[in-house]
Amino acid sequence: MSSDRRDFLLTAGKLLVLTAPAAAYLEAMETGKAVEPAYKTAEHYWGMIVDVEKCIGCGNCVRACKTENDVPLEPYFFRTWVERYHVAGAAEHPDVDSPDGGFNGFPEKYAAGDGAKSFFVPKLCNQCAHSPCTQVCPVGATFESPDGAVLVDKTYCLGCRYCVQACPYGCRFIDPRTKTVDKCNLCYHRITKGLTTACCESCPTGARQLVDLKDPKDPVHEFLRTHKIQVLKPQLATGAKVFYNGLDGSVR
Amino acid sequence: MHRFLKDKEHLVRMAALFAAGAILFLILQAVLVPKGFGVYGHYRAGALADNRVRAPRFAGRTACVECHTDERDAWKGGKHAGVGCEACHGALAKHAEEPSASNAFKPDPKTICFTCHLANVAKPKNFPQIDPKNHFDGGACDGCHSTHAPDKGPAK
Numbered sequence: 001m002s003s004d005r006r007d008f009l010l011t012a013g014k015l016l017v018l019t020a021p022a023a024a025y026l027e028a029m030e031t032g033k034a035v036e037p038a039y040k041t042a043e044h045y046w047g048m049i050v051d052v053e054k055c056i057g058c059g060n061c062v063r064a065c066k067t068e069n070d071v072p073l074e075p076y077f078f079r080t081w082v083e084r085y086h087v088a089g090a091a092e093h094p095d096v097d098s099p100d101g102g103f104n105g106f107p108e109k110y111a112a113g114d115g116a117k118s119f120f121v122p123k124l125c126n127q128c129a130h131s132p133c134t135q136v137c138p139v140g141a142t143f144e145s146p147d148g149a150v151l152v153d154k155t156y157c158l159g160c161r162y163c164v165q166a167c168p169y170g171c172r173f174i175d176p177r178t179k180t181v182d183k184c185n186l187c188y189h190r191i192t193k194g195l196t197t198a199c200c201e202s203c204p205t206g207a208r209q210l211v212d213l214k215d216p217k218d219p220v221h222e223f224l225r226t227h228k229i230q231v232l233k234p235q236l237a238t239g240a241k242v243f244y245n246g247l248d249g250s251v252r
Numbered sequence: 253m254h255r256f257l258k259d260k261e262h263l264v265r266m267a268a269l270f271a272a273g274a275i276l277f278l279i280l281q282a283v284l285v286p287k288g289f290g291v292y293g294h295y296r297a298g299a300l301a302d303n304r305v306r307a308p309r310f311a312g313r314t315a316c317v318e319c320h321t322d323e324r325d326a327w328k329g330g331k332h333a334g335v336g337c338e339a340c341h342g343a344l345a346k347h348a349e350e351p352s353a354s355n356a357f358k359p360d361p362k363t364i365c366f367t368c369h370l371a372n373v374a375k376p377k378n379f380p381q382i383d384p385k386n387h388f389d390g391g392a393c394d395g396c397h398s399t400h401a402p403d404k405g406p407a408k
Contacts, residue, residue, distance in 0.1 A: 064338075189305065195312050198343075204336075206334050
């Protein structure tokens with residue numbers, strides 16, 4: 001009996017000693033996969049410029065995003081989508097529509113010269129610096145990365161949907177295949193390789209531009225100085241980093 | 253003092269129990285908390301790498317013009333110079349990596365132009381728009397317009 005206990009204690013002691021190196025090994029396995037050493041998170045701070053006055057509502061960004069990021073093709077799952085606004089008067093509620101999120105473009109709906117203003121507004125995750133969605137996550141499965149992208153840890157997400165409700169911009173959805181949350185991550189797999197996002201790559205008019213706020217050579221600084229910039233729902237103080245040029249007050 | 257020493261067996265037992273509890277907690281913590289949690293903040297540090305592993309499907313225009321120099325020369329300096337190749341030709345990272353593996357997608361010149369240039373009230377006024385009722389005979393647009401640089405005259 002006493003020798004049994006002694007054996008048990010010895011084994012337990014050996015196991016305890018083994019956990020530290022095992023943990024280190026697992027961590028190296030986990031963080032070391034497919035990471036290019038050239039990219040340093042501390043040297044970047046990502047955002048985007050959306051020039052409403054250049055958007056033609058072609059839907060290229062919506063299609064490119066779904067292709068690049070394997071977003072389900074059903075017309076209610078979007079990482080990015082385009083809205084059409086039709087504002088008859090300053091005091092009137094705007095008429096907003098987004099057929100299939102703009103995936104197939106926008107069939108003409110309004111008559112020319114009806115006295116209203118009409119325009120397209122591309123929407124995506126605003127990559128907030130003080131995001132409500134990351135604050136409500138109970139397990140730390142979504143977070144603001146050091147380089148300014150709001151990311152999701154799919155292996156850790158419970159699918160509880162708190163963040164879906166917390167996002168004031170409606171940018172999150174539950175992927176029906178994985179039952180975990182998905183959202184625009186600013187094509188994190190592309191921007192960390194020196195590429196631009198899929199939506200910016202396929203936008204024909206340059207209405208969307210990926211910007212690196214920490215890069216002094218990025219033309220964004222000049223653009224922000226010389227244009228009248230707004231973010232969506234500034235009263236919420238989310239620290240949104242998608243900057244809109246030419247944004248109408250009717251856009252929410 | 254005497255009394256304390258007399259009861260010390262209780263204390264030793266309690267201390268042992270407490271130590272065992274602490275060790276159990278440390279073991280559970282080591283097992284249950286994911287590796288790298290808390291390195292940058294309240295999340296798993298490895299999640300950053302996880303978000304990077306996906307392979308791009310759009311190669312980017314700089315990759316295209318490395319080989320397609322004739323198209324690059326036609327496209328550069330024209331009115332479509334700001335339009336990326338894959339905006340019309342589709343995602344072609346596979347083709348960029350292994351040119352023989354998949355052929356580049358050639359869009360239909362009767363329909364692809366309307367993706368952008370079909371008239372719509374909501375489009376910016378300075379953007380060139382076509383109403384098929386008065387500027388389209390059902391033929392291919394590239395019969396008259398050069399697709400890579402529409403302002404450089406008709407396609408050759």
